[in-house]
Structure formats: C-alpha cells, structure tokens
Amino acid sequence: MPVTRAKQLDTLYDDVRDYDLVVVPDAPLASGLNRRLDRPQLGSFAITPRRLAAGRRERAEDRSAFLELVTSTDLDWKQASYAIGNTLQCWEHQGHVDAVLNYDAYADAATETTVEQLSTLDTTSRRLSEYQIDDRKDVAVVGHDQLTTLERSILPAQYDRVDPFTDAAFDHPPFHVFNSSTAIVDAVLGVVSAENAEDVAVVADRGSEYSTLVESALEAADIPFIGGPGFADDQHHRGFVQFLRAATCGTDTRVKTIRSVLSRLGIAVDVEHNDKRLQDVEADSLPWFREFSTEIEDTTFAAALTAYERQVGTSLDAFRDELEALGIANDDITERAVDRLEFYLQSYEVPVDRDHEGVLLADAKSAAYVDRPVVFYLGLDESWTHSPPRRPWVDRDAEFTRNLTQFQLLLQNGVEQYYLVQDTIGGSPATPCLYFEDLLEDDFERFSDLDTVTHGRTFGASGDGFEKEPLNVSPTQIDTVSQSSLSTYVNSPRDYLFSRLVDSPDKDYFKEGNLFHDFAEFYVNHPDLIDAETIEDLVDVMLDETASFVRRVDRPTRRTKYQVGLETIVELLDDRTPEGDDLLTPDSGWGRNFFADHFNRSVESPFTERWFENQDLGLKGKIDLVHGPDHLLDYKSGSRKRASRVVKNSALDPPSDTPNFQALLYLAHRRSERPNERLQFTFFHFLETLDDVVAGEADLDDTLTTITYHPTPFEEHARSRTMFEALRDDGAKNCQKTLSKIEYTDYRVAFETAPLPATRDSDELIDSEFGQVMETNLRGCVGEYKYVSSGCKQLLRQLARVRSHNYFEEDLDAFEEFVTERIDELNQRREGEERFPVHGLGGEPNYRRVDNRDLLLDHD
Numbered sequence: 001m002p003v004t005r006a007k008q009l010d011t012l013y014d015d016v017r018d019y020d021l022v023v024v025p026d027a028p029l030a031s032g033l034n035r036r037l038d039r040p041q042l043g044s045f046a047i048t049p050r051r052l053a054a055g056r057r058e059r060a061e062d063r064s065a066f067l068e069l070v071t072s073t074d075l076d077w078k079q080a081s082y083a084i085g086n087t088l089q090c091w092e093h094q095g096h097v098d099a100v101l102n103y104d105a106y107a108d109a110a111t112e113t114t115v116e117q118l119s120t121l122d123t124t125s126r127r128l129s130e131y132q133i134d135d136r137k138d139v140a141v142v143g144h145d146q147l148t149t150l151e152r153s154i155l156p157a158q159y160d161r162v163d164p165f166t167d168a169a170f171d172h173p174p175f176h177v178f179n180s181s182t183a184i185v186d187a188v189l190g191v192v193s194a195e196n197a198e199d200v201a202v203v204a205d206r207g208s209e210y211s212t213l214v215e216s217a218l219e220a221a222d223i224p225f226i227g228g229p230g231f232a233d234d235q236h237h238r239g240f241v242q243f244l245r246a247a248t249c250g251t252d253t254r255v256k257t258i259r260s261v262l263s264r265l266g267i268a269v270d271v272e273h274n275d276k277r278l279q280d281v282e283a284d285s286l287p288w289f290r291e292f293s294t295e296i297e298d299t300t301f302a303a304a305l306t307a308y309e310r311q312v313g314t315s316l317d318a319f320r321d322e323l324e325a326l327g328i329a330n331d332d333i334t335e336r337a338v339d340r341l342e343f344y345l346q347s348y349e350v351p352v353d354r355d356h357e358g359v360l361l362a363d364a365k366s367a368a369y370v371d372r373p374v375v376f377y378l379g380l381d382e383s384w385t386h387s388p389p390r391r392p393w394v395d396r397d398a399e400f401t402r403n404l405t406q407f408q409l410l411l412q413n414g415v416e417q418y419y420l421v422q423d424t425i426g427g428s429p430a431t432p433c434l435y436f437e438d439l440l441e442d443d444f445e446r447f448s449d450l451d452t453v454t455h456g457r458t459f460g461a462s463g464d465g466f467e468k469e470p471l472n473v474s475p476t477q478i479d480t481v482s483q484s485s486l487s488t489y490v491n492s493p494r495d496y497l498f499s500r501l502v503d504s505p506d507k508d509y510f511k512e513g514n515l516f517h518d519f520a521e522f523y524v525n526h527p528d529l530i531d532a533e534t535i536e537d538l539v540d541v542m543l544d545e546t547a548s549f550v551r552r553v554d555r556p557t558r559r560t561k562y563q564v565g566l567e568t569i570v571e572l573l574d575d576r577t578p579e580g581d582d583l584l585t586p587d588s589g590w591g592r593n594f595f596a597d598h599f600n601r602s603v604e605s606p607f608t609e610r611w612f613e614n615q616d617l618g619l620k621g622k623i624d625l626v627h628g629p630d631h632l633l634d635y636k637s638g639s640r641k642r643a644s645r646v647v648k649n650s651a652l653d654p655p656s657d658t659p660n661f662q663a664l665l666y667l668a669h670r671r672s673e674r675p676n677e678r679l680q681f682t683f684f685h686f687l688e689t690l691d692d693v694v695a696g697e698a699d700l701d702d703t704l705t706t707i708t709y710h711p712t713p714f715e716e717h718a719r720s721r722t723m724f725e726a727l728r729d730d731g732a733k734n735c736q737k738t739l740s741k742i743e744y745t746d747y748r749v750a751f752e753t754a755p756l757p758a759t760r761d762s763d764e765l766i767d768s769e770f771g772q773v774m775e776t777n778l779r780g781c782v783g784e785y786k787y788v789s790s791g792c793k794q795l796l797r798q799l800a801r802v803r804s805h806n807y808f809e810e811d812l813d814a815f816e817e818f819v820t821e822r823i824d825e826l827n828q829r830r831e832g833e834e835r836f837p838v839h840g841l842g843g844e845p846n847y848r849r850v851d852n853r854d855l856l857l858d859h860d
Contacts, residue, residue: 003168003439006412007163009033009371012142015162020137022046022162023155025368026147032371040048049151053131054124061123062088063348065114068121071327075110077340081347083114090393091118091125095149128154141333146368146402170412175380175419180857184420185213187455188376192359194223201360201372203410205383214361214378224358231350233769237319239264240308247293248335252551253278256505259702265289265311273548274505275431283688301337302329308510312630317330322350366408380421380447384433407435423448475830478823480613480620483662488821490659492845493836498852508549512562513637515542515594516686517624520569520635521608522595524578524625529599530570539563541598564693568686571700578607579628614669617816618823621666631680632666640685643707643805648761652818655842658849664807664815667709671812707807714808718799719751731798738791742781750774758810762800771796788796 007015009029013036016022017451024030024046033046062084069080090100098115101107118126131154133139139159141147167635178184185316192200204210206253218225231237239261246258255262256274267289273281279290292299292307299307301323309316323329331337362370364384365379386403388396411417422430429446436444436761444450475693489496519538523530530538543555550558575578596603603609607626614620625633643650649660663681670679689698717723724747728739753774757765767770775792782788829836838856839845847853 002441003170003172003408003411004165005168006409009369010036012162012164016046016140016142018138019140019160021052021133021139021620023052023133023139023141023147023159024048025143025151027051028362028367028371029142029369032369037078038582049128049147049154049254050124052133053127053154055127059124060349060351061125063350065118065121066344066348067325069114069117072327073113075113077343079110080114081343083108083110086116086391087111087114087118089124089391091129092148092150093393093395095129095153097129099393105392109245125150132156133159143405146405147669156250159395168409172411173417173419174453175421177421177423177447177452177454179422179424179456181209181213181379181422183455184210184378184422185217187420188214189217189221189223192218192223196374197223197225197358199373201362201370201375201414202378203362203367203370203375203413204378205365206363208379208383210378211361218359224355225361226355226358227363227790228354229363231318231322231352232345234315234352235264236312236314238346240305240316240319241338241345243308244301244304244333244338244341246298247289247296248338249293252553255281262289265308271503271505275390275507276548277551291609296333298712299333300330301333301341304333312618313723318350318352327764331678341373342570346767364410368406370413372413373415375417376413377417377419378421380419380433380436381425382431382433385435403576404435404438407433408439421447423452475832477826478826478830479615480618481819481823481826482620483660483665484824486665486819487659487660488849488851489826489840490655490661490842491657491840491849492838492856493826494838494856495834495845495850497851498855502852502855504851509637511546511549511860512542513635515545516565516569516637517609517635518596519566520624521593521603521605522599522601523570523573524608525596525603525605526599526601527573529601535563535566535570538566538595538598545594560694561687561690564690565686568689568693568698568700568703569635569684572684572686572703575700576627578625578633612669614672617668617672618819619665619669621662621669627682630674630677631682633682633684634666636683636685637687638685640683640688640703643705644801645656646683646705647804647807650815652814655840657842657846659842661815663707664812665819666737667807668812668815668819671711676711678711680706682706683708707805709807709812711809713810714803715751715756715822716754717808718802719748723799723802724748727795727798732791732794734787734791735794735798736791738778738782738788739795742778746777746781749777753777760800760804762797765796765800766793770824 008464009032012029013033016033017038022030022033022045023044025048027048030046030048030051037045037439065084065088066077066081069075069084070077075083086106087097087100090103091097097119100111101115128150133154135156135158137156139156140160140162141155142162143164144152144161145606176187179188188202202214205215215225215228242258242261243265246253246261249258254274254654255269255276255278258278259269259274262269267283267286269283269286273283278286285542288311291303296304302320305316305320305323318852320329326341328337328341360370360372364379365386384407386399388394388399398527424430432444432447432450436455440450442450485496485499488499505772539559541722542562543550543559546558593603593609610623610626612619612621612623623632624635627633646660648662649656649658650664651659663683665680667681670681671677685703685705688703689700692698692702712720721744724739724744727735729736731739750770750773754768754770756770757768759765759768771792773795775789778788778792828834845856847856
C-alpha cells in the first residue's frame with residue numbers, strides 16, 4: 001500500500017467547523033484545530049477523550065498510582081510498578097478497571113491490591129470510565145480507529161466519523177543521507193535560528209542520540225526549544241543519584257568509575273590515579289567524600305541531598321519534594337534504597353516546567369501531528385518502530401494498524417518535510433523503520449535503495465570556534481622511534497598523536513611489570529642478597545606497592561602471582577647465567593630501581609636495562625638484558641606467543657592488525673653493533689607457567705620464545721648445505737627418507753631452476769613454480785614413489801616454517817627502510833602538511849589496541 005495523503009489541518013478544520021464538539025486522538029491535533037477556530041465557542045471544541053473527561057490537563061496517572069501504592073501498601077516498588085502497568089494497560093484496551101483479573105496469569109495478590117486502589121483513586125482512566133458525552137451535542141470524531149476501547153466508551157450513541165486521510169497518495173520527499181548523526185544535526189542547525197524557531201519542528205526517537213545532540217546544539221546556539229530533557233535528565237538530579245551510587249560502592253571503588261561524580265563535586269584527581277582505589281588516593285577535597293561514604297548508612301536521603309547541595313552550590317527543591325512524595329526523605333541510604341530511587345526515576349516521567357516557545361521537539365513514537373510549517377525527521381530507522389505490548393488483552397494486529405496510521409500521519413506534517421537519515425551506522429547498514437515495508441512499493445533493504453540525496457560532512461557556522469593564536473615556532477623533528485610508539489603509529493596515526501597529547505592513567509600491569517623488571521635487574525647485580533625467605537618478604541613489599549590497584553579479595557591470588565614470577569626469574573637467571581658483552585661498559589643504569597632503593601644498593605651491571613638511541617637507524621629502546629654478545633632478552637608478564645606469531649605481528653606490507661616490532665627493532669639495532677653475526681632475541685614470559693607451578697608441573701622452556709636473525713638472505717640460507725642436512729637429519733619422516741637418497745647438489749638444482757617465492761605460507765610455496773620444480777627434480781632423482789611427493793611437501797612446509805619463525809637479512813633491511821619512511825611521514829604530519837589519519841597502513845585500526853578510543857571519530 002502507498003502512503004495515503006493526510007488532510008491538511010485547514011482542510012480538517014473545514015470538515016468539522018460546524019460541530020459542537022470534535023473528539024481527536026492527539027493533543028497537538030486538538031491544539032491545531034482550536035487555533036483555527038473562527039467563531040465564539042462555549043466550552044471545548046477540539047479535545048482528546050482524556051482531557052475532556054478529566055476536565056484538566058492530563059496527568060501521568062501511572063506515576064500518581066505508583067506514589068499512592070508505595071506509600072499506602074506493602075508492595076515492592078517493582079512489583080507495584082508491574083501491577084500498575086498491567087492494570088492501566090488492560091483497562092485502556094478492555095474498558096474496565098478489573099478486566100486484568102480475568103487473566104489468570106496476572107490475577108495475583110499484588111494485582112488485586114492495585115485494582116482495589118485504582119478503583120478509588122482519582123485518575124484520568126477512572127474519570128473516562130464514568131464520563132459520557134451529552135447525546136444532545138453534535139459530535140465529530142477524527143481518527144476513530146486511533147482511539148482505544150476506554151476512550152471510545154465516552155462517545156454518544158450518535159456521532160460522525162471524520163477520516164484524517166484523503167483518497168490520494170502522498171509523494172514523499174527524498175531521503176537526505178548523511179555520514180553521521182553529528183552531520184545531520186549540523187544540517188538542521190544550519191537553517192534554524194532564534195528568529196525562525198517558531199516555524200520549525202524536529203521529530204526524533206526520544207531515546208536516540210539525535211534527541212540529545214539536537215538539545216545540546218540548540219542550547220549551545222541559544223535557540224529556544226519546546227520539549228527537551230526531563231526531570232531525570234537534569235544534570236544535578238542525575239548527579240545526585242550518581243553521588244549516592246558512588247558513596248555506597250565500598251572501599252575498592254576505582255577513581256575512573258566515579259570520576260564524573262568527583263568532577264561534579266568539584267574534586268580534582270589527576271588522571272594518573274584513574275585505576276587506583278579511591279581510599280588510596282590523596283587529593284585536597286577527597287577526605288570529605290571518603291568521610292561521607294564511611295557514614296553513608298547512617299545518613300538519610302534528605303541529609304545527603306543537603307550535603308550535595310552545599311558541595312555543588314545549588315538548590316534542588318524539586319528533588320526534595322519528590323523524595324517526600326515517595327516517602328523516603330527520612331529513610332537511611334542503602335544500596336537497595338538507591339536502586340529503588342533510580343528505578344523510579346527511570347520508569348516515570350516527573351512533571352517539569354518547560355518553555356513554550358521555540359523549536360518544537362517531538363517524540364517519533366508519541367506524536368502524530370506537529371503543527372509547524374517546516375519539519376525535520378531525524379533517523380527514521382528501526383528505533384521509530386513501536387514494540388506492541390505482549391499481553392493477552394492487546395489485539396496486536398489492531399495495535400500495529402494504529403501505529404502504522406500514526407506513522408503515516410506523522411510523516412506528512414508541515415508544508416516542507418525533510419527526512420534526514422544515515423545509510424550506515426557503525427559500519428553496518430541502517431535499517432529503515434519497519435512501517436516503510438508496508439508503505440513503500442519499492443524493494444529495499446537500506447535507505448540508499450530508495451530515492452535519496454547524499455550529503456557530505458557539514459560544519460556549523462553558529463560561532464567562531466576556539467580562539468586561535470598563531471605561533472612562530474618550528475615543529476620539533478622526530479629522529480628516533482621506540483617499538484611501542486611505532487606499533488601505535490602503524491595501527492592508527494591519530495591514536496599515536498593523542499597518546500602524546502593526553503595523559504594516561506597508571507595501570508596495575510605497568511606497575512607490576514616495572515617491579516618485576518627492577519627485580520630481575522637487581523638480581524643480576526646482587527644474586528647473593530636473594531633467597532627463598534627474601535622472596536617472601538619482597539612479595540609483601542610488592543603487594544604494598546600495588547595496594548592502590550588491588551582489591552583486598554584479590555590479594556591472595558596476587559601474592560601467588562608475585563611469588564611465582566620472582567621465583568621463575570631467579571630460576572632462569574641461575575640456570576642461564578648472563579654472559580654480557582665486552583662492547584658494553586658499566587653505567588648507572590636507566591632510571592631508578594625500586595629494589596636497589598629498598599636494599600640501599602646500586603645496580604651498575606653493563607648488560608642490564610641498556611638504553612640506546614640509534615640515530616643512524618632512527619631507533620631507540622631499552623634492552624632488559626644483554627644475555628650474551630649475540631643474545632638479547634626481554635622480560636614479559638603477559639601470555640607467551642609462538643615465534644611464528646611474533647614474526648607475523650611484525651609484518652610490514654601489509655602490517656598485522658596486532659603490530660609489534662620489538663624483536664625486529666632490537667635485532668636491527670644489535671646488527672648495527674655486530675654486523676654479519678647470527679643474533680637471537682628471546683621473550684621471557686615469566687608468568688606463563690603460573691598454573692603449572694601451582695600444579696607442580698612447570699617447565700622453564702615453556703616461558704621462552706626465541707627469534708633468530710640469520711645474516712644472510714633467506715634463499716641463500718634455504719639452499720645451503722646446512723639447511724639440506726637439517727632437513728635430511730631432522731625433517732619429517734618422508735622428507736628424511738627422500739633426501740637420504742639424493743646428494744646436496746641434487747637439492748640445489750631447484751633453487752637454480754626457479755625463483756624461491758617470498759612467502760611464509762606453506763600452501764603458496766607448494767603450489768608455486770619453485771614447489772613444482774622441487775617435486776619434479778626429486779621424482780627424477782629418487783623415482784615415482786608416493787613418499788617422494790609427500791616428502792617434498794614436508795620439505796617445503798619446513799622451509800616455510802623456518803621462514804615464518806626467523807628473521808633474515810632482507811627482513812631487517814626492509815624494516816630499516818620502513819622506519820625511515822615512517823619517520824619522514826611522521827615529521828611531515830607534525831609540520832601540518834596533512835592530518836594524522838585515524839586509519840593506519842593496514843586500513844581501519846584495531847580498536848582493541850587503541851588507547852584513546854573516545855577521541856577517534858570513525859567517519860573522520
């Protein structure tokens with residue numbers, strides 16, 4: 001069915017102007033008709049059934065009933081709310097207050113109590129049940145099918161029905177597609193001003209981000225509007241509840257979880273303390289909040305509200321009145337009591353005084369008529385679809401038809417309509433409102449399948465923006481990068497930028513990691529000071545040092561973790577004593593060492609915590625341990641990764657979605673000091689065997705991942721006699737059997753006949769020209785046997801495995817060139833030649849690895 005054209009309000013008025021009374025389903029429609037009344041009228045002309053029966057502006061009867069029940073009965077708040085909702089809804093659809101008791105699944109004691117209370121309470125529904133329009137009046141009903149059973153019960157025996165639709169179809173305007181909700185709001189603000197505000201309406205789903213964005217934008221632009229935030233949305237009303245929630249959280253509360261509350265209270269806490277427990281952080285105003293939290297269980301809601309008012313310097317009389325109405329003003333604060341208060345504020349709309357001039361903000365699920373010349377419809381997605389109540393007393397087909405009719409009417413308001421939508425949200429297609437499937441004849445899945453106009457990003461011009469002061473300062477050139485900065489930059493240059501601009505909080509794993517590193521450095525220098533008893537004492541010291549991050553309940557598991565970590569470090573350094581490097585000389589180390597300070601000793605080993613800045617290669621970093629002239633070692637508290645994963649994560653073209661260049665970077669630096677030597681880099685994951693240690697089955701080798709650098713190209717290494725002998729002696733079964741029947745010269749033929757492809761994928765290698773030549777050559781030398789074909793595949797898989805577990809000359813050469821390109825690119829961006837993009841070399845960043853997610857705009 002096409003969209004049926006609705007009658008203009010002027011046309012509707014002409015249809016009903018001669019009636020004594022016009023009953024309509026929608027309050028804005030009644031207001032629109034009444035504004036067009038051109039003759040004296042005694043009493044009401046156009047009016048909704050509820051307003052007519054109540055004789056006053058409609059009140060939120062569900063809230064009134066709730067306040068009555070929670071103060072006069074023993075019903076639980078949620079139980080009372082549930083029973084009230086069911087009773088009022090069934091009353092609306094069936095016409096009788098006790099109709100809900102006819103449904104056994106809902107006829108419980110709470111519902112019976114609710115029905116009894118509502119039968120006597122002065123509600124709009126009760127007045128509807130008792131009201132009847134005078135039969136002597138000439139009555140017209142606009143949109144009869146939009147009225148509920150209870151609303152129709154007041155109609156006289158004789159009345160005329162007026163159809164709000166014509167017989168013609170409505171040719172809807174095109175959908176204007178934008179790339180973000182912000183761009184949509186910018187477009188609206190581009191044409192709305194304080195001067196034309198009375199001519200504009202904005203329709204959006206009240207629960208969507210559009211509503212919040214529009215309200216904020218209009219307020220910032222000093223444009224008046226009707227509607228907007230409710231009682232619970234007031235910053236101090238919401239802030240007070242958050243204040244109570246924070247005060248009842250207990251001693252293990254993290255600063256970051258209540259930072260917004262602390263800011264509201266004027267309590268400043270540095271971002272570095274975000275992950276620390278509140279009780280372990282020092283700040284000038286924190287003692288007041290900690291003292292309040294300690295005494296919270298002996299504090300009433302009224303007293304807490306007074307304390308909040310005094311702290312923030314405001315008055316919240318309306319909130320105090322609401323506490324009195326709920327009967328909890330003098331109740332002591334508990335977590336359960338705060339839960340109940342928050343439930344009430346989320347469930348019921350508390351009346352607030354609103355402005356009555358300006359842009360009209362209408363809810364897409366409540367309104368059918370918006371009497372403004374220009375109407376903007378924002379979103380029009382699935383959030384506009386009503387969810388019909390799943391109750392046996394609701395005719396779902398009739399409810400769907402009622403909602404569909406309301407949607408058709410809503411789409412046609414105003415002289416000019418603008419449908420502003422997004423085609424994709426969060427990378428997925430935006431789903432148009434369900435009702436379009438019944439109203440539009442075209443087949444579609446998304447808005448771009450319909451008649452659309454696409455818009456680029458718009459920028460509001462309502463202000464001059466931030467003040468700018470030109471500075472005659474040349475940007476500092478970046479000469480070297482660390483492995484962590486390089487990995488961040490490759491994943492997302494914009495994230496790298498913000499990481500340098502924005503302070504980051506201290507993290508427990510950083511604190512723990514530094515302590516383990518300091519212990520390892522100290523043990524290399526002073527092994528004689530450490531024994532089993534000392535380790536026990538040092539575990540206590542570490543627990544004290546990390547206390548601000550650790551909940552009391554977690555201390556026993558942390559104790560085990562720290563002890564296992566220290567013991568594993570000692571075991572490795574005893575089992576594999578560092579040999580150092582004769583090229584290195586002792587220095588005072590890099591930074592302070594916690595355990596050196598604790599024992600009042602110095603750490604001056606020539607091969608621990610070695611800081612380097614390699615200007616020639618553009619590299620810098622800190623080597624945890626020079627284990628030997630050709631061997632570097634790095635301590636890791638995280639989970640162990642296989643050598644193949646380390647090599648895969650250091651890929652350059654394209655980069656991995658988990659980039660990590662540490663092994664490559666350190667080996668490149670070490671190669672510059674010891675060229676033409678075979679080098680090794682080992683990750684020592686000293687907590688990898690934590691569970692095994694507890695079970696008594698730990699193996700030190702399970703903590704180590706070693707990457708070897710071979711100072712030759714891979715092809716040269718692969719074709720070498722050494723590689724041939726390794727494959728023949730240690731390869732898979734059929735590989736050994738095949739190679740045992742040929743000479744080394746036979747093995748080299750394939751390398752001389754076809755190029756070895758630059759791949760780490762075994763299947764690609766097997767299917768390549770080289771793989772086919774190798775198999776043909778082996779068959780020619782050994783014979784047409786099945787084991788030869790199998791042995792050849794095993795040989796090629798082993799070559800691919802060697803390639804994917806090690807670095808070779810071309811890998812480090814490519815990395816050095818890669819670093820040079822990134823530094824040049826980075827400096828160009830620092831000079832302003834281009835912005836730091838969100839997307840890295842590999843495309844969309846891995847958002848699980850970004851540090852400043854809230855600052856990265858997906859569409860930018």
